[in-house]
Amino acid sequence: MVVLQNSENTGTMVATLEDGSTIYLASHASITYPVSFAANQRKVELTGDALFSVTKNEKRPFVIETNKSIRVEVVGTVFAVQSSPGSPFELSVKQGKVNVLTKDNQTKVSVEAGEIVRMNMGGLSKSKVINAQVFDRFADKMRFKDEKLNNIVQAINTLCGSPAIVADKSLNNRTLTVTFENDSVETMAELICLALNLERINKQDTIFIRK
Numbered sequence: 001m002v003v004l005q006n007s008e009n010t011g012t013m014v015a016t017l018e019d020g021s022t023i024y025l026a027s028h029a030s031i032t033y034p035v036s037f038a039a040n041q042r043k044v045e046l047t048g049d050a051l052f053s054v055t056k057n058e059k060r061p062f063v064i065e066t067n068k069s070i071r072v073e074v075v076g077t078v079f080a081v082q083s084s085p086g087s088p089f090e091l092s093v094k095q096g097k098v099n100v101l102t103k104d105n106q107t108k109v110s111v112e113a114g115e116i117v118r119m120n121m122g123g124l125s126k127s128k129v130i131n132a133q134v135f136d137r138f139a140d141k142m143r144f145k146d147e148k149l150n151n152i153v154q155a156i157n158t159l160c161g162s163p164a165i166v167a168d169k170s171l172n173n174r175t176l177t178v179t180f181e182n183d184s185v186e187t188m189a190e191l192i193c194l195a196l197n198l199e200r201i202n203k204q205d206t207i208f209i210r211k
Contacts, residue, residue, distance in 0.1 A: 005030035006048075011141030011179070016151040017042075021062065022158065024051040024138040029084070051080045051138040053158045068119060073099040078158060079111075080134050089119035092134045100124060135159065141181045149174045152192070153209070160185045167210040171198065 006013040006025040013025040019042055023031055029048025037043070043063045054062045056076025064072040064081065068089040072081065077096020083089055091100055091111060098111045102124065109124045111117045116134070117126045139159040144152050150172035153164050162185045166172055174196055180188050186200075189207045193200045201208040 001032055001034055003030060003032050008143075011143055011181075012051075012138045013143050013145075014147070014152075014155050015145075016147065016155070017044075019057065019060070020055040022053040022151070022155050024053075024142070024155070024159075026050060026084075026138065046081060046083055048084050049080070049082050051078070051135065051159075053078045053155070069103045070119060071101045071103055073101065077113075078135075080138070090116060090134075092116040092129050094135050139182075141179065143179045145177050146175050147177070148172060149176060149192070149196070149209075152176060152178070156180075156185060156188055160188075162186065162205055162207060164189050164207040164209060167201075167208040171196075171209070171211065 004015055006027055006029050008027050010027055014022065016022050017033060018036055025031060026049035029050050031044055031046050031050065033044040037060065040060060041063055042060050045065045047067050054074050054076050058075050062074045066083040068083050070089050072091065077098055078094040079098050080092045091098060093111045093113050093115055095113050099108060100111060100117050101108045107123055109117050109126055111126060114129055115126055116129045117124055150166050153166055157163050164185055176195060178195065185207060189200050189209060193209060199210050201210065
């Protein structure tokens with residue numbers, strides 16, 4: 001088992017799991033996961049707040065066990081989880097569909113894109129997401145450690161506007177340790193190119209990173 005913890009007071013730690021799913025850990029959040037997932041499911045344990053971009057795999061559902069007596073099950077989607085001590089459980093879906101279950105009585109709520117589910121005294125209640133900040137907060141001060149270039153670019157694309165593409169596949173496994181602080185996609189691409197001696201090309205609304 002691997003324990004990944006963001007011990008910083010601010011910022012987001014970003015990491016990619018072996019199945020290609022991306023985790024964005026808020027400050028003081030931690031996640032425990034196996035080096036290699038089982039054949040029938042991908043199970044992790046979360047404490048604190050995080051955003052997940054889960055690679056779709058219907059044969060291996062992604063399961064999150066929280067410290068709030070809540071289990072989250074998903075096939076592939078983008079969603080944010082609030083599970084910090086002292087705060088009520090919340091889950092907001094940006095893309096796709098997520099199933100949220102209580103561990104005691106197995107109450108199940110399906111949450112789709114644009115919806116949020118909360119745990120309160122009456123159980124799980126669902127409503128519409130009215131504040132995009134629930135997702136945008138994870139784009140502030142993103143930190144990557146020894147992460148592959150392709151994984152960094154995909155993580156940026158999930159949360160930010162203008163898409164970036166690694167034009168040369170031979171560059172995908174180049175690794176980089178970097179922190180971005182409220183930067184635009186253009187600035188992040190430029191910093192990546194400076195660090196790895198690459199070139200950035202803008203074509204219409206897309207940024208290409210190449211040799």
